[in-house]
Amino acid sequence: MKGRNMTRWRDPAKDPRQEKKTDLITPEGYASMQSLLEHLVRVRRPEQSRKTGEAAAQGDRSENADYTYNKKALNGTIARIAYLQKRLDALTVVDRMPADRDRVFFSAWVTLEDDDGEEMRIRIVGPDETDNKKHWISVDAPLARALLGKPLDAEVTVDAPGGETTYIITDITYAER
Numbered sequence: 443m444k445g446r447n448m449t450r451w452r453d454p455a456k457d458p459r460q461e462k463k464t465d466l467i468t469p470e471g472y473a474s475m476q477s478l479l480e481h482l483v484r485v486r487r488p489e490q491s492r493k494t495g496e497a498a499a500q501g502d503r504s505e506n507a508d509y510t511y512n513k514k515a516l517n518g519t520i521a522r523i524a525y526l527q528k529r530l531d532a533l534t535v536v537d538r539m540p541a542d543r544d545r546v547f548f549s550a551w552v553t554l555e556d557d558d559g560e561e562m563r564i565r566i567v568g569p570d571e572t573d574n575k576k577h578w579i580s581v582d583a584p585l586a587r588a589l590l591g592k593p594l595d596a597e598v599t600v601d602a603p604g605g606e607t608t609y610i611i612t613d614i615t616y617a618e619r
């Protein structure tokens with residue numbers, strides 16, 4: 443999505459554009475979210491509280507840009523902490539391998555080949571752990587939905603921004619736990 447700041451966090455409860463997310467996550471993703479929560483609680487919130495207090499001590503808060511900035515940052519951190527606590531409680535950690543490893547299921551690494559012979563390797567993960575650089579896509583993404591349950595050598599057609607794209611599943615692997 444061009445022009446949209448993808449690194450800015452938005453509270454899904456306040457953003458009507460966001461659909462309900464699947465509550466699945468890999469053990470690695472869960473640990474990463476817990477680590478982020480710990481950092482926010484133990485490091486960032488106390489640091490921002492200190493900075494806000496120092497800025498408040500400088501005098502009139504209504505004209506104090508430093509106070510306003512730090513207070514806004516602190517409130518954002520507090521909201522993020524509340525969201526992470528609630529979200530972590532709602533998540534289901536998928537820590538078992540599927541019985542049929544010859545089909546695409548949650549947490550699978552899937553290699554796809556398009557009509558031009560171009561290959562791409564993706565991993566299907568929970569919506570909270572997607573990462574474009576790593577080629578980790580959400581289980582809620584159209585491509586992931588089309589792949590789920592499909593066997594090796596299956597042909598999958600997906601609506602893409604440039605039109606329909608057809609892929610052949612050339613490899614399915616799962617990370618050992």
